[in-house]
Amino acid sequence: MNLSKATIEKLAEYLENCELNAEDTPKITDEHPDMDFEDAYAIQDAIRARKIARGHRIVGLKAGLTSHAKMKQMGVTEPVFGFMADYYSVPEGGEVKVSELIHPKVEPEIAFVTKAPLKGPGCHIGAVLAATDFLMPGIEVIDSRYRDFKFDLKSVVADNTSAARFVIGGKPARPADVDLRTVGVVLEKNGEPVALGAGAAVLGHPAAAIAMLANMLGRRGQEIPAGTLILSGGVTEAVAVAAGDEVTLRVQGMGSTALRFV
Amino acid sequence: MKQTQIDQLGDELYQALVKREVLEPLTNRVDDITIEDAYQIQQRMLSRRIEAGETVIGKKIGVTSKAVQNMLGVHQPDFGWLTDGMVYNEGESIPIDTLIQPKAEGEIAFVLKHDIQGPGVTAADVLRATEGVMACFEIVDSRIRDWKIKIQDTVADNASCGVFVLGSALVDPREVDLVTCGMVLEKNGEVAVTGAGAATLSSPVNAVVWLINMLGSLGIGLKAGEVVLSGALGAMVPVAAGDSLRVTIGGVGGCSVRFV
Numbered sequence: 001m002n003l004s005k006a007t008i009e010k011l012a013e014y015l016e017n018c019e020l021n022a023e024d025t026p027k028i029t030d031e032h033p034d035m036d037f038e039d040a041y042a043i044q045d046a047i048r049a050r051k052i053a054r055g056h057r058i059v060g061l062k063a064g065l066t067s068h069a070k071m072k073q074m075g076v077t078e079p080v081f082g083f084m085a086d087y088y089s090v091p092e093g094g095e096v097k098v099s100e101l102i103h104p105k106v107e108p109e110i111a112f113v114t115k116a117p118l119k120g121p122g123c124h125i126g127a128v129l130a131a132t133d134f135l136m137p138g139i140e141v142i143d144s145r146y147r148d149f150k151f152d153l154k155s156v157v158a159d160n161t162s163a164a165r166f167v168i169g170g171k172p173a174r175p176a177d178v179d180l181r182t183v184g185v186v187l188e189k190n191g192e193p194v195a196l197g198a199g200a201a202v203l204g205h206p207a208a209a210i211a212m213l214a215n216m217l218g219r220r221g222q223e224i225p226a227g228t229l230i231l232s233g234g235v236t237e238a239v240a241v242a243a244g245d246e247v248t249l250r251v252q253g254m255g256s257t258a259l260r261f262v
Numbered sequence: 263m264k265q266t267q268i269d270q271l272g273d274e275l276y277q278a279l280v281k282r283e284v285l286e287p288l289t290n291r292v293d294d295i296t297i298e299d300a301y302q303i304q305q306r307m308l309s310r311r312i313e314a315g316e317t318v319i320g321k322k323i324g325v326t327s328k329a330v331q332n333m334l335g336v337h338q339p340d341f342g343w344l345t346d347g348m349v350y351n352e353g354e355s356i357p358i359d360t361l362i363q364p365k366a367e368g369e370i371a372f373v374l375k376h377d378i379q380g381p382g383v384t385a386a387d388v389l390r391a392t393e394g395v396m397a398c399f400e401i402v403d404s405r406i407r408d409w410k411i412k413i414q415d416t417v418a419d420n421a422s423c424g425v426f427v428l429g430s431a432l433v434d435p436r437e438v439d440l441v442t443c444g445m446v447l448e449k450n451g452e453v454a455v456t457g458a459g460a461a462t463l464s465s466p467v468n469a470v471v472w473l474i475n476m477l478g479s480l481g482i483g484l485k486a487g488e489v490v491l492s493g494a495l496g497a498m499v500p501v502a503a504g505d506s507l508r509v510t511i512g513g514v515g516g517c518s519v520r521f522v
Contacts, residue, residue: 068453182512184444184458193328193464197496198444198456198512235456252442252458252512 001042002034012046015159018145024102027146027155040157044082047160051085059229060084062140063209064161065153066202066233074153079203079233081213082161090141092169095262098243101143101164104261106241107234108187108249110180110199110206111138111168114228118210120218128207128214131226134172137185137251138231139259141165142238166231169257170249177253180206184252185235189245195236206232263299267292272306275419278405279307282362285405289412297340300417307420308343319489320344321477322400323469324421325413326462326493334413339463341473342421344489350427355522356401358503361424364403366501366519367494368447368457368509370440370466371398371428374488380478385467388474394432395440395466397509397517400491401425402498426491429509429517438513441465445495446510454507457496466492 003011011028018025028043029035048058065071066079090096098104115133143164146155156162180199187195199206209232214224224230241247241261248258271288278285288303289295295303312318325331325339350356358364375393403424406415416422441464445457462469469492474484484490501507501521510516 179512182444182446182510184442184512186442186458186460193460196458196460198446198458200446200453201456204453250442252439252444
């Protein structure tokens with residue numbers, strides 16, 4: 001930790017206000033070049049505490065930067081993690097107001113819902129599958145608060161990994177019934193496939209992202225409680241959206257889920 | 263184009279194929295080759311292979327993804343011919359020196375159980391006429407220098423087909439969602455590319471429908487037992503001697519290939 005508690009609180013307030021007012025900002029490491037990952041997660045935790053203090057609930061967790069290609073590009077070996085507040089949740093087929101966001105993009109993901117606690121270190125794919133109640137298609141709407149998406153990894157972590165909105169829906173699938181490596185995802189914008197891939201694009205297996213999350217939390221003495229919703233990370237690159245766009249995600253064996261931008 | 267010129271270019275492509283040599287892009291050498299001309303050149307190249315003893319065993323569909331269509335500036339796929347000289351079975355090794363500048367694509371192969379002829383064929387007809395689908399590799403290769411192809415170059419060059427490898431499972435298409443099935447292509451143990459069925463004209467079935475109707479308009483039908491490669495489910499991966507590749511398609515199966 002290189003930043004003072006006061007600085008962390010100040011940056012959390014600043015970044016959260018950027019989110020709430022849909023205003024962008026230069027990346028915060030410009031003014032705080034000595035900020036480290038612990039500081040970044042401390043800022044994210046302070047943003048979470050601010051939301052809880054205002055009466056919001058935390059309804060899920062998320063992994064970001066989960067493709068090997070992206071990690072290589074950013075020079076890291078682990079994904080990053082964030083949380084989802086209750087008001088991020090969009091009902092199946094529901095609307096997202098673009099006026100509340102800066103420059104939203106959508107990512108197709110596999111959502112995990114757990115039925116048993118997951119605690120690292122030592123958490124692995126098998127433990128994740130054993131603790132998974134069901135899987136569903138999930139569309140994550142990301143909205144980096146950083147101007148023109150110019151950021152570094154620490155700034156992204158502090159910004160709650162660009163989390164903004166999400167929808168889950170479709171047909172829940174039991175983990176034993178799905179091959180998560182070869183499960184195909186097709187993201188359609190206004191009826192046309194715009195991004196597609198298979199589960200293996202996420203760290204070779206989407207459950208690996210959940211295991212890494214449990215291990216990261218374990219190092220901090222925390223666990224993932226039973227009943228947690230976790231978005232396991234984008235299977236494809238993020239796709240930009242605008243008002244009027246309708247986005248549907250189809251996942252093999254799991255039906256589809258959709259949302260609209262107004 | 264004059265028939266003599268068509269024949270000459272078809273012969274040059276055949277010689278390039280046999281000698282593993284590359285040609286300058288035909289579109290640089292001859293002005294205004296039409297796509298129809300290109301298919302006639304393709305026919306000439308094929309007829310030379312048949313004269314040399316090869317037998318047609320199926321078709322391949324190419325240019326099925328939006329990205330490749332945009333790159334080549336076209337709005338429809340193309341097709342080429344599969345011969346018995348191009349097929350490998352799972353587990354067999356491909357000598358790299360039989361190819362020029364190969365790249366691998368993960369695809370779904372359809373195997374027909376009935377004769378089927380367009381035009382007027384629907385997705386339902388294709389599913390009814392399909393014995394099964396298989397995971398396969400198409401090893402594309404170009405007889406044009408550095409893959410500097412326009413649509414006419416690739417059509418003339420048998421849709422840039424090299425060889426293909428069929429997996430060992432045949433799955434009833436009624437059992438699989440061919441739109442959402444995922445494709446994972448690993449090279450030397452690392453995930454190189456992923457994709458899904460929707461990459462080919464929104465569904466691999468659509469690609470086969472297109473092929474049958476397109477050939478039907480020329481009076482050509484497909485026969486029971488023919489293999490149809492329905493188009494790449496993700497980006498192409500370059501390959502070299504020593505590479506080992508595996509493609510796995512959700513609900514369809516897998517296929518492995520090694521290059522020596």
